[in-house]
Amino acid sequence: MPKTILLTVSLLATLLGQQPAPLLSPEVHPDRRVTFRVQAPKAADVGFYGDWMPVGSIQPMAKAANGVWSLTVGPLEPSIYIYSFTLDGLTIADPINPRMKLRARTSASLLEVPGSAPALWDARDVPHGSVEINYQKSKVLNGETRSFWVYTPPGYAEKTKQRYPVLYLFHGSNDTAGGWVLAGQANYILDNLLADGKLVPMVVVMPFGHAVPFTAAREIQASNTATYERYVLEDVLPFVESKYRVLKDRQHRAIAGLSMGGGQSLTIGLKHPDRFSAIGAFSAAVPQNIEEYLGNLNQHQLKLLWFACGKDDFLYARSTTLDALLTKRKIQHTFRDTPGAHTYTVWRQYLGEFAPLLFR
Amino acid sequence: MPKTILLTVSLLATLLGQQPAPLLSPEVHPDRRVTFRVQAPKAADVGFYGDWMPVGSIQPMAKAANGVWSLTVGPLEPSIYIYSFTLDGLTIADPINPRMKLRARTSASLLEVPGSAPALWDARDVPHGSVEINYQKSKVLNGETRSFWVYTPPGYAEKTKQRYPVLYLFHGSNDTAGGWVLAGQANYILDNLLADGKLVPMVVVMPFGHAVPFTAAREIQASNTATYERYVLEDVLPFVESKYRVLKDRQHRAIAGLSMGGGQSLTIGLKHPDRFSAIGAFSAAVPQNIEEYLGNLNQHQLKLLWFACGKDDFLYARSTTLDALLTKRKIQHTFRDTPGAHTYTVWRQYLGEFAPLLFR
Known part of the structure; x- marks a missing residue:
């Protein structure tokens, strides 16, 4: 898992004071809980929706002193989920997550929660089409x-x-x-x-x-x-x-x-x-x-x-x-x-x- | 241009009072000016950046009574541009534009401004790879x-x-x-x-x-x-x-x-x-x-x-x-x-x- 190693080195560099930590969102924890973060110091109200929640429901996110709103959910079953933030009433994708759920309108973000064994939808070490x-x-x-x-x-x-x-x-x-x-x-x-x-x-x-x-x-x-x-x-x-x-x-x-x-x-x-x-x-x-x-x-x-x-x-x-x-x-x-x-x-x-x- | 015809029928239906008009963004006008819109009634400050502008500059958007912020720019030369909104300090893609500029982080939106003749980058009526x-x-x-x-x-x-x-x-x-x-x-x-x-x-x-x-x-x-x-x-x-x-x-x-x-x-x-x-x-x-x-x-x-x-x-x-x-x-x-x-x-x-x- 080179990604994990490299991120650890990156975090180490950050801890050594060499550069500010980049904001992480979504962050999937080893126990399959997930933390979402969005830096919106001037927002009055930030909410969260994930497609494992009842349609139309919103979970409030909490604001820290540094202006970062966050929410930790789960543990979630292994899957790939769709989620979005609601920022002062406007529904948006996670601005720093590169995995977009593209749509004909109103795109959102994707969250992958891996399991301990590869799932049906995971890239396994098999020939790929x-x-x-x-x-x-x-x-x-x-x-x-x-x-x-x-x-x-x-x-x-x-x-x-x-x-x-x-x-x-x-x-x-x-x-x-x-x-x-x-x-x-x-x-x-x-x-x-x-x-x-x-x-x-x-x-x-x-x-x-x-x-x-x-x-x-x-x-x-x-x-x-x-x-x-x-x-x-x-x-x-x-x-x-x-x-x-x-x-x-x-x-x-x-x-x-x-x-x-x-x-x-x-x-x-x-x-x-x-x-x-x-x-x-x-x-x-x-x-x-x-x-x-x-x-x-x-x-x-x-x-x-x-x-x-x-x-x-x-x-x-x-x-x-x-x-x-x-x-x-x-x-x-x-x-x-x-x-x-x-x-x-x-x-x-x-x-x-x-x-x-x-x-x- | 079937899209144009269908949108006109849609707008007609709207004018006849049959349904609320869907928000349009970006809207490219015939003279190649472009209007951007975002519905954010609770936002205090909404700005705009397009990649034809100096890097780092922001143009303010104006809020209407219905909570829609908008900005009209141009006319722009025919091209495909990248743009984003800054909503109370947070940079986001246009939430209703399906054409995303995907990125490794911080995705944005694409704006296509067509010219009167097909450009080098347009889908022309030629064999496609x-x-x-x-x-x-x-x-x-x-x-x-x-x-x-x-x-x-x-x-x-x-x-x-x-x-x-x-x-x-x-x-x-x-x-x-x-x-x-x-x-x-x-x-x-x-x-x-x-x-x-x-x-x-x-x-x-x-x-x-x-x-x-x-x-x-x-x-x-x-x-x-x-x-x-x-x-x-x-x-x-x-x-x-x-x-x-x-x-x-x-x-x-x-x-x-x-x-x-x-x-x-x-x-x-x-x-x-x-x-x-x-x-x-x-x-x-x-x-x-x-x-x-x-x-x-x-x-x-x-x-x-x-x-x-x-x-x-x-x-x-x-x-x-x-x-x-x-x-x-x-x-x-x-x-x-x-x-x-x-x-x-x-x-x-x-x-x-x-x-x-x-x-x-």
Whole structure:
């Protein structure tokens, strides 16, 4: 752990009076408690929110004589969390933490709490896939140049004859094309599952889910899934199938997403079971009209229809309603009813459960 | 411009009283003036810094009755700028602007001011290369898993027999491996130069330049270039040459960087002219001991030694001193003495001038 050694040397230098200590935030202690700090001597009120707390709640931070506000929380379970400060009413990312949770608006910060053993989402000493950012002028989006991210498994560059199945993997509302990698660590999850012999090697395509601007009016937003469906099927999918060595039949195409992206994967997947044979939906914003599309499964049965939601999720009822509907319609599916809320902590776990079921 | 149309519909909906207008920041006006806004009703003092302003200066923002602080600046020349707010003394990114300037610490925000015609760094309607994030367990950095970014030119995935020359391209202090793409738009610059027939197609490798932690003590920081040199030559270069279809001789390897990265490219390039035949240094932190390495050029002459600095740059004297030294030593070089300061506005231009000279 060179980082630890170097920081210790740095702290030593500081203790010897050679330079002022740089402010640390977040500081993860060995017992998995975490201290957050922000230097705001003139602020009247500083609060804290972490995504393990109830949505909308704020914990007060305390001000020291040097103008540094701090709060120690935990111990926290090993995971990667999202947090923000509220400074005199304004919600901001931690100004000195380089690990940002990028968003379509209102970015926040990431906190990694390691466990004693490497977790599913950690960079382990296994072969790593890579993640390629592709730039495409979108016909559907009137010529706008958009980027989408593509995970290719270890060995992809070398095994030049092999073709791979594809998972289209969607993020949630107010996230970005990189969300599943930067906050979800999907690449490391897939690397680890592969190394453990639990995964069929696959290419994973991650487009940007806001086909209409995130800040558009509600009635424009209502058209997002329909526009996104065309963007994915008419722009992204043909690009992927022409550039990457992927298999091009429904048996080797899956579609999944979280939250808004779960609603998108259910809608697009159920509207087009001729193109996708497996659907995953994590803590999904299940659309109200989903029943309309179930008839399509008479023509094209799915190999896998898998969804999951945490009991503390504000969208939980959408998943239990879907479960009841599918059961009533005698449509084969798996509903994983788990602990947890609307956070990447459960979405990493869901990807780890869902991906190994694909392309069997 | 679908975005413009959709925003107009959104504003229309707002005007019709259907929903509150979302706060806009930054708002670029047609005349290239720009309005910044931040909702901070309880703040006592809010200031603004943009990287076209003198370093360290702050412009005050004005508070309206609704608690929104704002400032209108410009008109600004077309470019992509970096800016931040200072809220009661705390420097923060714009909390609602999704385009972040990611940094090793103290991230900020990006502002794009478009011109009437597409600029060198704009996404034009030309074939696009892609940018791949690679994950590697570094031997030199004691097993730490690091990512580095690699641009491959349009056609790379298809032209499976072609081998390409390589440019190693380094960012500055407090930047990240993605800096040259996310703030520099290096990928679009290279795409555009290629489309205009001005560039030899090349692979561009962008590692993370902080081999020791950015917050380490000064005496640890002093070892950064030496550690980074080993990281680049012993970890990154062999990985690149085994994975990518690149040419592996000095004639087809170049090294360049900006600021701290310019110092690194001069040091590593001049220490190893047996490995690199071209060096570029943009607004470089030229090391004091650079003369030590000049003797190496007796064995291996460079095809290109190119550096540039803006007259308003705080590092300007380092480049003029280097120019005088090389002239005295009768070492062939090009020094571009330009207007401008220590910003990506000049670095994009320098890449646009330097890259076309390579591999001729």
